[in-house]
Amino acid sequence: MQKRLITFDLDGTLLDSAPEIASAVNATLASYGIPPVDMKTIVGFIGQGTRELMRKVLAVVDPSLSQDALDARLRDVMPTFSREYELSVGTMARAYPGVERGLTTLQQAGVRLAVVSNKEHQFATHLLSRSGLLPHFEMVIGGDSLPRKKPHPMPIHHVLEQFTVSRSEAAHVGDSRTDIQSARNAGVIAWAVPYGYNYGEPIAQAQPDRIFTSINDLAEHVVLN
Template sequence: MHPILTGIRLITFDLDGTLVDSVPDLAVAVDAALSDLGLAPAGEAKVRDWVGNGSRVLMARALAEAQGQPPTEDALDRGHEAFLGHYGRDPGSRTCLYPGVREALDGLRCAGYPVALVTNKPAAFIAPILAGFGLEGHFALCLGGDSLPQKKPDPAPLLHVAAHFGVAPAGCLMVGDSRHDIAAGRAAGFRTLAVPYGYNHGEPVRDSGPDGVVESLAELV
């Protein structure tokens, strides 16, 4: 096992940008929502830089780009509702697992580690995506961005997971691809591990100061 797992009793993963590349599906839904509002599409490249703070912030960024100014709350409500409808109809057909993810999750399960998922994606979309890859049985607990009042980078979701399993934060590891994951993990007292291939608003995730970085999650096992 990877040395960063020494003394670790619970592992928590981010989803988008860490386990799966979901941007192709997210971009289709964003562009469809913009079209509903009579606005020009954003395209996948821009959406890739906007992901990470939940679906409402994603649409706020898309609307601001399309309109040249921040959206009103009414426009954001309509845009977000349209996005949720489009994404909910097809949240996974273009999404793919990153290399090494299945090997890591299989290996951790065989080693007896409890594994949780904490994402800022709305909770309703978690199960369909995991089921599409046959991974729903790998996670003992899944939290979405709307499961609690707070979301990452607030440490509350991670502290909730630690308390759920009765593991002290010092015995927990947060694995993610962005500064929000690392900030949440650090604030919760978790050890942190980053992958460099995900979504971090165009910034190197190493700049966020994780305790470790792996090129592939397969390195964990």
């Protein structure tokens, strides 16, 4: 069945945003006198929102922290991280090859588009706006937009309900196992791209329904079928 709605993950799917996330993380750590964390480690933590990312970073830089101490440190650090990320968001991120062309093709074909990200809504919209991609999307769902976030089905189900689209007419696209699980849990087709982050694992291990080399390739598949 032809797809009427496609929801997209953001980081690692539409935009390579890891450099600016790492910049904000290390600027935050520096303000507390903590040495920087390498890019590979930070990339492995992308996908669950900025709060969970910083929780994992703090656990790495000080493995001796108890859970209570880690929670307290996180509460202290997050306002600083939010300020640093607000300064960097959208300054270094770049759309992956084929993203803009693919989104335009889908729009022109009448396919409705939305972003479902675990990044906080404020940062997701700022990133899309500053990267020039925001006009392609009718809706942006962040990790704090609803009571539950990916891989819970609530975010995708919310978009389906708002657009009055059935599950069989929708697909979710992402770069990680979280996105594949989200699609499965929501009852929509699970598509993936082979680049991105995915916690350092090949996306094929998550067994998506189909892997597209680019968003443009995905768009051509949708339009021609």
